[in-house]
Amino acid sequence: MRSITVHSPATVSNLCCGFDILGLAIDEPYDIMQLTETEQPGIVIRHTDQYNLPVSPTENIAGVALQSMIDAVGYTGGFEIVIEKQIKPGSGIGSSAASAAGIVVAANALLGNRFTKKELVNFAMDGEVIASGARHADNLAPCIYGGLVLIRDTPTLDIISLQTPPLYISIVHPQIEIKTSYARKILPTEIPLKSAVVQWANVAGLVTGFLQQDYALIGRSLQDIIIEPVRSKLIPGFDEVKKQCLEAGALGGGISGSGPSLFMLSEKRETADQVASIMKNEFDKRGIENKTYVTTINDSGVKIVNRS
């Protein structure tokens, strides 16, 4: 029976001012997923990692996303999914999105490539909704499209790829737990119009900075005066870590997705390395176990690495 193996990348959503509308695929970490046709109908899921994620197809994100595509196609065979998760669940860098996105890209390849990327995002959302409780595409879309992605409208999936200049991304995952649902619950439901204007001015600046390859403008625009002040309180040491990263020359950064991971963008590799060691040092000092990455933009999204 045929088999496809994919690498499904981590993603940084929001990018400060771009709450719920921007997401960026990164080269590391990524999940490794193998999808194999079986004669026996139904979906069998196996994990080769230590995270004890559900194996029931109706409770596993990849299972639900795959079933959604199977139903649309009318495929009568079965599938076995083997997942080696390297993106730690709950880290805030799109672990659940990687599961959903990886499986639909793999399945599309086995089922005759009949779906567009946009349609794949739609199937993947059916899976991701069981993790986040909401149909959001700001991790899924960059995971499938690659690079930096704007989701202008979620209901119609108006997804636009944005060119970026080369960037280095430093990530730290402090091993504290923040539930996405809680991180969403603490947000204000109403905000001052004045603050909203500041935020959308920065969104406009950020998008312009990327498209015009203007690093300084990207840096000036990487501000979030609405979400970050609320969510950063859940991350011990946030203000100090951020301050030191900026002093070390990072363009800017903040909370990745709903956290707890932090990200910082840098123009140069050496800066990004230094920023990562600052991140590590600061959380070490606070006795918080942490993992850091220095990575680059993943322009391709989910990648097929093996067919057999």
Next chain:
Amino acid sequence: MRSITVHSPATVSNLCCGFDILGLAIDEPYDIMQLTETEQPGIVIRHTDQYNLPVSPTENIAGVALQSMIDAVGYTGGFEIVIEKQIKPGSGIGSSAASAAGIVVAANALLGNRFTKKELVNFAMDGEVIASGARHADNLAPCIYGGLVLIRDTPTLDIISLQTPPLYISIVHPQIEIKTSYARKILPTEIPLKSAVVQWANVAGLVTGFLQQDYALIGRSLQDIIIEPVRSKLIPGFDEVKKQCLEAGALGGGISGSGPSLFMLSEKRETADQVASIMKNEFDKRGIENKTYVTTINDSGVKIVNRS
């Protein structure tokens, strides 16, 4: 004594979702301003139009902006300003900004071109504040820079020029009075976070549409779910006019600045002409005197047309 004549263009600020941060200079209408050195210190102002604007230098926008520059330079002579206003005051297409911007560009040319465009915006703001009561740059900046301009941050005047594809702009000025201060007072001070996200997604889409020359994306993004629903109630027939303009093929549009003028962007001249006649027809039907323009983007901003 030396003399400079400038054309100072009208501007469309906000552009729907870009409230307080975007502005566009247009080729027509424009004010004609002549600035002449005088030996007698002080500022003398003359008008050759019918609008009866103040001639006292401390009450006239151009006078205040000019005085601000004179103070900075330490110029000890005087100036005569002759203004032929063609942008009707209170029309919502940057009439007061044109006065302030035109005079500082002219004065800079006579005083040795010592100021950057950003500094000129700053002087002009000193003038415009007496009209609007607030230091806003979303008309002034495009008037001085030309083209489409993003004001990412008003206090530091972080002004960014954005490339646009060719566009035709239809404008209608229904002759009803809306005070800028009233149009600002009726805005909500708090808005739902959900609405703000929709708005900044559209801002991001609009900026991307301009920079990537994507007309369809510009059209999809020209939406304003926050300001327009409130201010459009001040303009009789707004919803019907807008609906008909979109049906005629306009990409999108809405209220220019704080109104009462409406603007619509079109990809083709013929569409823009048809849109303007729809605008005219709709306000005629309602017995509201009106004036329409079909114009293009003014890429140069305030232009020196004569030196003597």
